[in-house]
Amino acid sequence: RVAEPTSLTAVTERSLVLIKPDAVARGHIGEIVSRIERKGLSVAAMEMRTATETVAAAHYAEHEGKPFYAGLLEFITARPMVALVVEGPRAIAAFRQMAGGTDPVEKAVPGSIRGDLGLETGENLVHGSDSPESAAREIAIWFPHLV
Ligand code: UDP
Numbered sequence: 001r002v003a004e005p006t007s008l009t010a011v012t013e014r015s016l017v018l019i020k021p022d023a024v025a026r027g028h029i030g031e032i033v034s035r036i037e038r039k040g041l042s043v044a045a046m047e048m049r050t051a052t053e054t055v056a057a058a059h060y061a062e063h064e065g066k067p068f069y070a071g072l073l074e075f076i077t078a079r080p081m082v083a084l085v086v087e088g089p090r091a092i093a094a095f096r097q098m099a100g101g102t103d104p105v106e107k108a109v110p111g112s113i114r115g116d117l118g119l120e121t122g123e124n125l126v127h128g129s130d131s132p133e134s135a136a137r138e139i140a141i142w143f144p145h146l147v
Contacts, residue, residue, distance in 0.1 A: 012088065016083070020125055032126060043084055045143050045146060048082045056073050099113050103124075108124075113126050
């Protein structure tokens with residue numbers, strides 16, 4: 001008897017995605033949502049808002065004390081952005097691949113969101129959760145009513 005092949009694609013995940021204020025100001029909401037949908041992922045929740053200091057600090061708690069932390073919080077809270085819960089098979093890794101590396105020039109490859117649209121490590125258009133634990137933590141911060 002042959003064992004059933006295990007299918008990685010059977011694992012449905014949720015990722016917390018942010019379309020950061022630079023991407024919103026540059027008119028890329030549609031471009032980024034379109035890429036998410038073209039990939040085959042679905043948008044389970046989406047809300048435009050200006051992040052409060054409290055939400056931004058909770059989201060980026062791991063970076064507190066780093067040289068870029070104050071600037072990062074100022075950037076994230078200054079203008080409206082869009083928060084999404086993106087859902088699908090391996091959604092966390094899939095969106096991280098679509099986003100590209102943190103530095104849009106040195107790390108993000110062409111074809112990725114940052115590689116195609118970005119120039120700066122700070123203003124790098126998007127955020128995507130990096131693990132199931134991060135996703136659960138971040139979804140609870142941005143969409144507490146969904147948890
Ligand atoms: N960031 C920055 N300078 C740095 C490193 C990070 O401004 O030297 C910002 C950047 O916006 C990045 C965010 O802090 O997206 C979070 O950093 P992380 O290392 O978690 O990168 P990500 O997971 O977003 O690729």
